Amino acid sequence: MARPQRVQIREVGPRDGFQNEPEHIPTDDKVRLINALGRAGFTRIEVASFVRPDVIPQLADGVEVLDRIEVPDDTKLMVLVPNSKGLDNALKVRDKFHEVAIFVSASETHNKKNVNRTVDETMADNDVMAKRIVAEGLDCAAVIATSFGCPFEGKVDLGRVLDLAERFAEAGATEIGFGDTTGMCNPAYASEFFAAALDRLxxxxxxAHFHNTRGQGLANAYAALEAGCASFESSFGELGGCPVPAGSTGNIATEDLVSMFHEMGVETGLDLPRVIEAAREAQSVLGRKLTSHSIVAGPIEWAASPR
Amino acid sequence: MARPQRVQIREVGPRDGFQNEPEHIPTDDKVRLINALGRAGFTRIEVASFVRPDVIPQLADGVEVLDRIEVPDDTKLMVLVPNSKGLDNALKVRDKFHEVAIFVSASETHNKKNVNRTVDETMADNDVMAKRIVAEGLDCAAVIATSFGCPFEGKVDLGRVLDLAERFAEAGATEIGFGDTTGMCNPAYASEFFAAALDRLxxxxxxAHFHNTRGQGLANAYAALEAGCASFESSFGELGGCPVPAGSTGNIATEDLVSMFHEMGVETGLDLPRVIEAAREAQSVLGRKLTSHSIVAGPIEWAASPR
Known part of the structure; x- marks a missing residue:
């Protein structure tokens, strides 16, 4: 397949990144960081999660965040809901976002540990949720976690993952995200996987939602791109990870992904220096050195006069 | 071109990595780290540089390091020489190593700033050195710095780089390393570049010698592999960089590269847990957190029980 000339990048740091931070991030800081992301040109940002605040206290201020952020009108805001109860809560503020993400783990063990239900139970709920989301006039994006491997079960069957994807599509999801939740994908498999997924769907x-657990996240993204994938999720500052199992490290860094694509001549519509600015601001809010590389090096244009 | 099933990886940390460290590393520590690399299965390690000690004091103990390390008999040790004077000094201890690296920058400006000579002057000296190295029964590996771009001149012409490579080969070099000195390569260009280089040579x-300046080093390595490249250089712990310009960050991390290749089913002959162990030991010697990812996550086999 020919390499896509333009890709979509959804910034997931404000949800997927922040939820893994051990220290509470003040709402003011979240709002400021999301506004900075909006100025960087993202047309898709995942900003909140309607999960139980006792389970993920870091995201308990989701509605306030949605209320207070100021992003351009063409920015589609996404919220994540784990179950019908979460969707009920989300729909109470239905006019504050545009996309709803629902999810399942392809691996039975990971799904059980993550949401304490079987895959079948989760999918039954997901079918109902997808239909409700579509009926509300919202976009439904389904996410399949551990698509490329499970820390508990090892390799996850490609056919099983694509069966779940098809079921989501039939229920009304217009986007399927394949998550490398604990960073077990490699570029050879990414190439095979995305060729098959694009063919089947x-x-x-x-x-594609990759993690950079062992440093090969951008190699996976490149392989997926070459297979024809034109939609990616990433997290500014390389924030994020997965609570299960402990020790899983972060998402791929948005600024590194954008830099790679721009250097290859692939358009993202994003303003890279502003993405880096937002990541540096996150670094200052969190008070520790983040692990993205462009945050140190800056865009390639700065190479001649490093700052 | 079919993906190579087996690759060579040269560990360059003890030279290319250590020389960029601001604090002096005690000789004892260098010896211990190189011995650990030998135990990890490297058959090629770059260990020393015959440069003026007032220019790079960190490597002033090169001969003592060569004297004291204990690595398996099949480990080929490489030394770098910048000019004929350096080669004279290296040949005084000729029986302590097996490979000699000579180099030039493809970019005129970078060459001037790095070694204060024109490319023509450097190549005239390199022709003479290559012949002497071969006459001594040693392997001559030529390195072309800034092969994929120059921070001062921007894009570097592919034809110019390959002309230099051909001249090196005619002078007796049996290996040509293409260095992404300041991390300006991207995977699309790596793919094009290595297809052309393999065809021409x-x-x-x-x-392939990539840096991870903006996080895409492994994507470049994957692209080069897919183009047929079967020989790589990398640095444990992601140590290294380039003194010109200041701010250029490190090489690709050996442990991340090895992990990616092994996960893809590409053989390296290396013992990944031992590579990670050596990188963690380097971290402890240098007293700061290094930037490789596998150093935190461990090999994929550890994912089920993170340490």
Whole structure:
């Protein structure tokens, strides 16, 4: 497949990144950082999660964040809901976002440890949720976690993952995100996987969500791109990870992904210096050195006069 | 070109990595770290540089290091020489190493700033050195710095780089390393570049030396591999960089590269847990957190029970 000339990048740091931070991030800081991301040109940002605040206290201020952020009108805001109860809560503020993410783990063990239900139970709920989301006029994006491997079960069958994807599509999801939750994908498999997924899911937006657990996240993104994938998720500052198992490190860094794509001549619509600015601001809010590389080096244009 | 099933990886940390460290590393520590690398299965390690000690004091103990390390008999040790004077000094201890690296920058400006000579002057000296190295029965590996771009001149012409490579090969170099000195390569260009280089240099070992300046080093390595490249250089712990310009960050991390290749089913002959152990030991010697990812996550086999 020919390399896509333009890709979509959804910034997931404000949800997927922040939820893994051990220290509470003040709402003011979250709002400021999301506004900075909006100025960087993101048309898709995942900003909140309607989960139980006792489970993920870091995201308990989701509604306040949605209320207070100021992003351009064409920015689609996404919220994540784990179950119908979460969707009920989200729909109470239905006019504050545009996309709803629902999810399942392809691996039975990971799903059980993550949401304490079987895959079948989760999918039954997901079918109902997808239909409700579509009926509300919202975009439904389904996420399949551990798509490329499970820390508990090892390799996850490609056919099983694509069966789940098809079921989501039939229920009304217009986008399916394949999550490398604990960073077990490699570029050879990414190439094979996305060729198969794009072939199996015509008319559905196929999104790659890689982690940089052992440093090969951008190699996976490149391989997926070469296979025809044109939609990606990433996290500024390389924030994020996965609570299960402990020790899983972060998402791929948005600024590194954008830099790679721009250097290859692939358009993202993003203003890279502003993405880096937002990541540096996150670094200052969190008070520790973040692990993205562009945050240190800056865009390639700065190479001649490093700052 | 079919993906190589087996690759060579040269560990360059003890030279390319250590020389960029601001604090002096005691000789005892260098010896212990190189011995640990030998135990990890490297058959190629770059260990020393015959440069003026007032220019790079960190490597002033090169001969003592060569004297004291204990690595398996099949480990080929490489030394770097910048000019004929350096080669004279290296040949005084000729039986302590097996490979000699000579180099030039493809970019005129970078060459001038790095070694204060024109490319023509450097190449005239390199021609003489290559012949002397071969006459001594040693392997001559030529390195072309700034092969993929120059921080001062921008894009570097591919034809110019390959002309230099051919001249090195004619002078007796059996290996040509293409160095992404300041991390300006991207995977699309790596793919094009290595296809052209392998085509133009039959019978010569073509080696990729990438940096991870903006996080895409492993994507470049994957692209080079897919183009048929089967020889790589990397640095444990992601140590290294380039003194010109200041701010250029490190090489690709050996442990991340090895992990990616092993996960893809590409053999390296290396013992990954031992590579990680050596990188963690380097971290402890240098007293700061190094930037490789596998140093935190461990090999994929540890994912189920993170340490």
């Amino acid at each position: 015509p008319g559905v937006e196929v999104t | 039959p019978g010569v070992e073509v080696t």
